[in-house]
């Protein structure tokens with residue numbers, strides 16, 4: 001069976017500034033929350049590898065772009081670093097950063113690779129965090145100014161912009177579940193952070209529209225379909241609540257221009273609503289996007305709780321549902337994430353049926369595996385499991401497109417093994433193996449498979 005994709009389909013991969021650049025406090029760059037957290041609690045990071053030890057893109061960008069070309073990428077997403085570009089967050093632009101990003105963008109274009117640029121990928125400048133980060137409404141203005149500066153500097157060549165990557169993750173990690181700085185556990189503060197992120201997104205979209213730049217603007221969301229254990233109404237309600245909190249809290253504002261009424265009612269019921277100003281609804285309505293990036297790694301399976309919550313514990317999403325371990329589920333044991341290929345189709349179908357079939361693409365999908373050296377054959381990692389992972393997802397993506405979903409591309413996480421936040425280099429995701437000691441790059445078998453797939457704009461079952 002041949003899986004052919006539409007003409008001009010985007011084949012590529014995604015990465016982020018902080019996870020690849022290195023030089024995390026050089027080149028005029030200021031510290032992010034990650035540098036700060038690592039300095040105070042290095043033991044929170046796998047093998048104590050911190051954000052300064054990433055895959056050296058700051059030095060090796062030209063060589064890495066040549067590898068992208070070899071992998072037949074026609075597009076590539078990375079992010080700009082706010083703390084590199086505007087080291088004090090609100091003031092002067094760092095000329096060295098402008099040169100670096102101009103070089104990267106120009107080289108991508110010279111190699112025929114369309115740059116997709118994200119403005120914020122989990123890397124809050126520490127100077128802004130000291131002012132309260134996303135909890136402080138003033139940071140919204142500062143972000144919007146940063147966005148405008150990026151549009152002015154690079155908007156003549158960058159035609160695909162994304163305000164945020166997975167904006168719910170800093171909310172969950174930093175304010176609910178203790179896996180990002182500032183390690184707060186407080187739902188109301190989390191809701192405020194999420195709300196201000198939506199306002200920051202909308203302000204940047206407004207600035208983009210007002211500037212009449214050449215391209216389009218969107219956002220990248222990690223959509224995790226909520227599957228109920230059963231059709232029991234209690235399980236269905238649990239799944240609905242999880243969907244409202246983790247998907248629709250960002251999806252509805254950016255596609256519909258407003259929050260779901262159910263979500264507002266739910267937060268009101270538990271007294272967790274953030275402070276709002278009367279002008280906010282018009283701003284949020286202006287934040288509607290042109291293009292949605294979808295990151296999909298795993299589904300969320302839920303059931304209703306069967307025990308009462310401790311009323312003295314902090315209010316958490318899990319007051320409203322419980323996690324369900326479906327018997328027989330296929331797991332990626334290294335990351336602890338379920339692999340469920342039809343999820344990609346369900347996401348696309350939901351967008352087509354319930355959201356007017358927006359222009360979208362898969363902006364991240366991938367599989368992190370530990371100790372891949374054991375798969376080396378003749379000097380190359382033979383990662384057949386990754387080829388199966390990608391082809392398995394592409395088949396369901398293909399079905400979605402056949403049924404009319406407006407999905408324009410598929411980007412893998414990631415191009416080269418990179419630094420994974422608290423997991424350091426534990427799980428490797430790349431099409432390209434990175435030798436940490438020598439920084440040597442070697443294309444894995446999956447990289448060759450992907451290059452062939454991109455070249456043919458599809459693949460055969462037996463390939």
Ligand code: BGP
Nearest residue numbers: 016165166368413420421423427
């Ligand atoms: C996404 C992020 C990426 C990347 C990826 C893999 O959530 O956008 O930055 O890291 O997940 O996850 P992890 O690195 O946590 O294994």
